[in-house]
Amino acid sequence: MAKDITPRAEDYSLWYTDLVTGAQLAEHSSVRGCMVIRPRGYAIWEKMQAGLDGLFKATGHQNAYFPLFIPKSYLSREAEHVEGFAKECAVVTHYRLKQNPNGDGVVVDPEAKLEEELIVRPTSETIIWNTYRGWIQSYRDLPLLINQWANVVRWEMRTRLFLRTSEFLWQEGHTAHATEGEAREEAMRMVRVYEQFAREWLALPVIVGVKSASERFAGAVDTLCIEALMQDGKALQAGTSHFLGQNFARAFDVQFVDDKGVMDYVWATSWGVSTRLMGAWIMAHSDDNGLVIPPKIAPLHVVFVPIYKSAEELQAVADAVRPLVEQLKAKGLQVRFDDRDNVKPGFKFHEHELHGVPVRVAIGPRDLASGMAEVARRDTLEKLPIPQAELAERIPQLLEEIQANIYRRALEYQQSHITRVDSYEEFKEVLEGKGGFISAHWDGSPETEALIKEETKATIRCIPLDNPQEDGVCVRTGKPSKERVLFARAY
């Protein structure tokens, strides 16, 4: 199976697609730009959802659900918002089909035209803030801390599984606050939650920062983000958290009476991560043999592969493995005894490597005699002889070690791929060479940012939080600059 995977060195982009489809995580559907998330992929997404949902609830958020459709006029209420989303909207115009008069299939019934077109939500600020108007009267109704798990649609011309699809799954937090300070604090809290989730669940180090004005969310005052680095040196925006000021409250007239009896508009944030995060860990950790799944989000932690020639040998292995499986399950692990008899152990090894099972244990008659087992860890592909009697204790430790090792590896890669440059020559050299983040001075103007993007395809990924102030000159224009920002080519 793994021989169907294009090596990273040959074609990174193809490697990624081979991996996602070969490991049966997802596939393109026959509907333009929409993907099918297959059971193997969805099981991982479910674990990610559970992890995120726990962090959201621990920070006081509740889930709710708002309509899929947004009246067209709502989008227009916030000027920058509509500007940002109008170009990629799926528009519902009719509510009925009828038999084709020529008898062939069905056609849209022209008599069932909507008075006002509905937009399939690309994001839900407008419909949610229109609803919040009814929920918020006084400071006692604040803060309102709500999250929604949902599908959204942004019509994309060029799509890539998980990373960019017309429909994707995500969560979107939408919070309302009495003061600017509280809202800004919330936006920061949630980008830190994303950072924590990336680090602890996805084993993914990220840079936390602020977006430049041109990369900001349409309708936000400030956009915070986490930026990850893939193995090909390209950056991936993995989550964003927006301070929306009073923009949406004004657009939808959401006012409240504060504790002194004064009316004011409500302050807002929104924040989201999506199935794009699947692409993030896949591209950051996997290798030419297949997926490397961080154990914390793995749907299957351990697979036992019996080595046998006869039914008796299989039975003997099964007898030895059964209690081990039970012991590991009792520790909360997901474990499989792969006793399929239509494929050979070598095939199973390759398949489990492709699927990214963190720990594989092979046991045969010789191991039964010696009391040992051959344990393979997916991250390093090392094979360790471990006494069977110690497996129940050692495997959970090993899983933690794998989780830590994957993170350490990604962190080393990231840190060795942040390059300070002071000239445009060097800037382009690094971009064409090892890639990664480039820390460079920039004159702060959107024009220069656009010029650099046009000339090099690199964008400003973010201005890191707590960025040291430092006098310098813009690598492109030579104009004065007070701090470095991070550039990269990005997905």
Place this chain on the structure above:
Amino acid sequence: MAKDITPRAEDYSLWYTDLVTGAQLAEHSSVRGCMVIRPRGYAIWEKMQAGLDGLFKATGHQNAYFPLFIPKSYLSREAEHVEGFAKECAVVTHYRLKQNPNGDGVVVDPEAKLEEELIVRPTSETIIWNTYRGWIQSYRDLPLLINQWANVVRWEMRTRLFLRTSEFLWQEGHTAHATEGEAREEAMRMVRVYEQFAREWLALPVIVGVKSASERFAGAVDTLCIEALMQDGKALQAGTSHFLGQNFARAFDVQFVDDKGVMDYVWATSWGVSTRLMGAWIMAHSDDNGLVIPPKIAPLHVVFVPIYKSAEELQAVADAVRPLVEQLKAKGLQVRFDDRDNVKPGFKFHEHELHGVPVRVAIGPRDLASGMAEVARRDTLEKLPIPQAELAERIPQLLEEIQANIYRRALEYQQSHITRVDSYEEFKEVLEGKGGFISAHWDGSPETEALIKEETKATIRCIPLDNPQEDGVCVRTGKPSKERVLFARAY
């Protein structure tokens, strides 16, 4: 608060709406026919989802996700299917908006018209079976047991919160099998899972049966269902499980090689329950004071309300309550100490009754002195004096008792509302009187079924499983009949 709830006896329908909106479970959105599920409602739905998902996984199913959009031509492939859904479809025709040339808002960009219109899924058989064609080649790929949690859209003219909305949340199982027998067994297994879920989680007794041909799912060979009874004597279809034969496999050309090397079409089932189940337990259990939530799906099990006049008294109560809260939480319960100081205990009592918290505990200075607490159970509104020292043990028992009592009450109501009738007179009398299920002979023809529906608004809810065979004559036509079926007016 409860005084805003219309009593059931006055207007059952208004009572329901008052309850759903008053308890903040859901509300109508400004988008025609679409609801907002508020945090209080969504928290219950999450518990229901978790319960169902556990049952699905325990019966070998995996989750996956398929596109929201279905190409129009797919719907036409299965003749009855398109017939059933064409009349209520949301149709996407364009993929972009542009600035209105007159400067006012945005308009649909006529240049961004889709070549083929996309239907927002009303159900996913077509897109899923089109995908299964690529997944199924041999009997080794079967059975394929997949479930999807998703939103679907069926354009409804008359909507009611949870019971009938244009967009709703649901799960849809779609399974593929090598033989007719296995598929029929699966359809039966899943309707039994729904029955179990209704009984054990929702405390809701249901009748399991088969739909008559005219009530069958569009594209099914047989539709199994669970039918519940509401307190106004109307039935509610609470879940369906379809044996689809080879209809969709033929429509999408999904064939497989069986273990003898013979090609055949795959056999299918689909099954679903939706947010409509929220309406089911609300209408079956609640009373004029508010919601009665089965403890197994309650987001909050116990609320402690302090009775106090001074800060010192509140502090003393808080000191006594804190360890109790911790003990109950340690037993997996969700517990709240309601120490809000801007409302009085009486207000809190009413509010928690409205919200359906199963157990309420009031503790004041006198209780501190006596070591007692006043425990109110939501189902019976009884108040029980219980020693504080026994609360940690008694409350979990009480919750089980409440769950059992709600079920028992609903079962008694159901059983006393299944009436055998042998004349059309009596049929109409019961319908206009106490309502409920009417067990009557029917000649088996769709024409008679339609006539009865037109004349009485009663429909055949189902032919119960294991229905006794019995000679009789149709209540409407006097033609011979071999068995009774269940009629009722229904939501």
